[in-house]
Amino acid sequence: MLSSNLASWLRPFGVQVLDMLLPPNCLACDAPVDADGQFCLPCFRKANFISAPLCPPCGVPLPFSPGAGRLCEVCAVEPPAFTQARAALRYDDLSRRLILPFKYADRTDAALGLAVLMARAGAGLLAKAEILVPVPLHKTRLRQRRYNQAALLAAALGRLAKRPAKLDALIRSRATVPLGPLSRVQRRAELEGAVAVRAGRAAGLVAKRILLIDDVMTSGSTANACALALLAAGAAQVNVLTAARVPDPRLE
Ligand SMILES: [Zn+2]
Ligand SMILES: [Zn+2]
Structure with missing residues (x-):
């Protein structure tokens, strides 16, 4: 030592x-x-870095240029509460090798490296962000893991981009089941009321452009629930930056 x-x-x-x-x-x-x-x-x-063409709001890689006003199928049915989501890498075998040990096996030293990639992919979002906020973990899971990987990324990005990170702005007010097997409607029901702005933190978010930080974006349902809570607290805009993004299998 x-x-x-x-x-x-x-x-x-x-x-x-x-x-x-x-x-x-x-x-x-x-x-x-x-x-x-x-x-x-x-x-x-x-490494599969995510590059255009992307769906403008959710950032999912598209096989075609979406053109003015065109969205992916998911956003066309129900546009997300956040304005724009971007990610550094596709979630595939290689990015799983980075993210799973970071998330589950105490490889917290990967936070800076991932944050460097995220800062590149999200330069535009970071430039307009006034506050960085991580997606919260429920306290039971936080106790098991001992750290919130999204908070480590938000802290590292805050230092890189010289932006304040409010690591405890959001809380998971109740535990949720894994969202993977659920349909979009079921996910929304499962997340209903599961994320909230922590008591006493709302005043600091009013009229601010928030950049929500997470390790992986899958369906976007969790990011959407966080964005809804931040906007309800008075945030001016919520964007999302993640290390990796699960592509839409229908578009691959
Ligand atoms: Zn989309
Ligand atoms: Zn290597």
């Missing part, structure tokens, strides 16, 4: 103590790379 005395002794020499002790590794394997948030060349070739 590095003593804080050594760290403070080295600081005047411009030595990045942590970099010196933990040379950056590829986000997806153990190969050394130049800086955090990079892939080694073989992993970079496999």
Whole structure:
């Protein structure tokens, strides 16, 4: 363990103590790379960065250019409460290798690397964001995992983009079942009233442009529930930035 005395002794020499002790590794394997948030060349070739064409509000990759006013099938039926969602990577084998250990296996050191990728994909959203807010975890799950991976990403992005992160602005007021197997209508019912603005935090959100942060966006239902709670508290606009996005299997 590095003593804080050594760290403070080295600081005047411009030595990045942590970099010196933990040379950056590829986000997806153990190969050394130049800086955090990079892939080694073989992993970079496999990485599926999300790029246009996208559905304008939900950011799902589309096989065609949507054209003015055209939306994906989901948004066309029911536009989301958030204005725009963007993500760095498609959720596939490679991004799962980054995100699952980060989420479930204490690999909290991946937060900075993922945040670097997210800052690139969400540069436009970060530029207009006034406050970053993570998607909350229910306290039972927080106790099991000991950290909220979305809050780690929001804190890292806040530091990178010099934006304030309000890590406890939202709460999960009750636990929900896994949303994966549910239909859109069932998901909405399951999330009804499950996310709320924490008592005493609403005043800081009024008239602000909020950027909601999460690790993975699947159907967008959770992000939508968070956006509804933030807008009901008086937020001016809610956008969403995630590390990865599950593509729509019908469009692949
Ligand atoms: Zn690699
Ligand atoms: Zn859409």
